[in-house]
Amino acid sequence: MIKVIFLGDICGKPGRKTVEKVLPELRKKEEADVVIANVENIAHGKGVTEATVKEIMSYGVDFMTSGNHIWQRNDFEVVLSGEYPIIRPLNYPDDLPGKGWGEIDLGNKGKLLVMNVMGWWGMNERTLSEPFRALDAFLRNINLQDYKGIIVDMHAESTAEMVSMGAHLDGKVSAIIGTHTHIPTADERILPNGAAYITDVGMVGPLNSVLWVDTDIIIKQNMYPYSLHHEIVETGPMRFDAVVVEIENHSRARNIRRFNKIIT
Ligand SMILES: [Fe+2]
Ligand SMILES: [Fe+2]
Numbered sequence: 001m002i003k004v005i006f007l008g009d010i011c012g013k014p015g016r017k018t019v020e021k022v023l024p025e026l027r028k029k030e031e032a033d034v035v036i037a038n039v040e041n042i043a044h045g046k047g048v049t050e051a052t053v054k055e056i057m058s059y060g061v062d063f064m065t066s067g068n069h070i071w072q073r074n075d076f077e078v079v080l081s082g083e084y085p086i087i088r089p090l091n092y093p094d095d096l097p098g099k100g101w102g103e104i105d106l107g108n109k110g111k112l113l114v115m116n117v118m119g120w121w122g123m124n125e126r127t128l129s130e131p132f133r134a135l136d137a138f139l140r141n142i143n144l145q146d147y148k149g150i151i152v153d154m155h156a157e158s159t160a161e162m163v164s165m166g167a168h169l170d171g172k173v174s175a176i177i178g179t180h181t182h183i184p185t186a187d188e189r190i191l192p193n194g195a196a197y198i199t200d201v202g203m204v205g206p207l208n209s210v211l212w213v214d215t216d217i218i219i220k221q222n223m224y225p226y227s228l229h230h231e232i233v234e235t236g237p238m239r240f241d242a243v244v245v246e247i248e249n250h251s252r253a254r255n256i257r258r259f260n261k262i263i264t
Contacts, residue, residue: 001246001254002109002149005030006177007037008184008241009067010056011205011212011232012045018204018238020059022261027060030244033106036114037061038153038179039086040069041205045212045232047073053084063104065116067155067180068125070098089118089155091134093127101138103147110148112247115173119156119165119180131156132168139172149247155180159199166197174247175256177201182211184241188256196253202241206233207262237264 005027010019019037027035042056043049046069053064064086070076079086080098090100104112115138117131135152144150150173156162157180166176171193178185184202191197203212210218213230221228240261246254 001248002034002106002112003030003032004112004149004151004175004245004247005032005035005259006151006201006243006245007035007061008201008203009038009041009179009182009205011041011182011203012043014232014234014238015203015205015212016042016052016055016059018240018263019056019061021263022240023060026242026259032244033109034062034104034112035060036063036065036151036153037204038066038155038201039064040066040155041212043073043075045230047071047076048079048086049073049075050078053079053086063102063114065114065153065155065179067116067118068123087114087116089116089128090138091117091129091131106148111146112149112151113142113147115150115152117152117154119154119158119161121156121158121161123157132165135169144250147250149174150250151175151177151245151247154178157181159185162199166191166195166199170195170197171251174250174253175245177243177245184258184260186258188243188258190253190256194252196245196247196256198243198256198258201243202239202260204240205238207237207239209233237262
């Protein structure tokens with residue numbers, strides 16, 4: 001059995017500081033084998049820098065996934081060069097830096113394969129290829145038996161597309177975990193063919209915000225035709241959303257549990 005803690009999108013400095021406060025104790029209490037986090041928002045809400053990757057790893061994050069915001073800082077070249085355990089969605093074009101998958105070697109517990117894919121619905125990303133075929137093609141070309149566990153981070157806007165992907169991959173991977181909306185869903189469960197599933201884990205970041213942005217800014221953005229600079233909410237209560245998944249093998253999980261905490 002491999003026990004994984006998976007953290008929803010970590011947002012800027014308030015998110016990183018919340019990880020520092022909550023994760024070490026949670027990791028110890030759960031006796032987790034590995035901690036994975038979506039980090040597309042760790043650098044002041046947009047993108048990833050080398051410094052923030054190093055910082056988040058120092059708090060006990062072993063492996064990182066991302067999404068559409070990964071390209072918003074020039075550091076993506078360095079961060080995705082292969083030096084750091086971070087991946088980007090696999091359905092972006094091959095000539096971009098980085099890979100859509102990575103392995104975590106857990107010694108005598110075996111190897112864990114982590115994949116990252118982005119949904120199509122509502123994403124407005126013209127360079128993405130269709131995620132279902134992209135994942136099918138990837139899975140066809142690997143030897144599933146090489147892995148003790150397989151986790152897919154699907155970074156998607158639409159709940160219906162996420163649920164469809166869960167059903168599509170059930171029986172083929174150990175867990176399908178949603179990220180991107182920053183809103184935790186209460187539908188975590190083991191699917192009929194054995195895969196653990198949740199539509200969206202949620203986020204680690206400011207509770208009284210829109211995703212992580214100051215609410216007044218986003219209200220104005222909804223009411224007026226011009227766009228405004230997005231300021232991150234640095235103070236107030238912070239939410240820490242994660243799931244704990246117990247993986248049995250490459251196509252089965254024993255259990256998935258939510259861990260949602262608000263710290264003041
Ligand atoms: Fe995000
Ligand atoms: Fe995203």
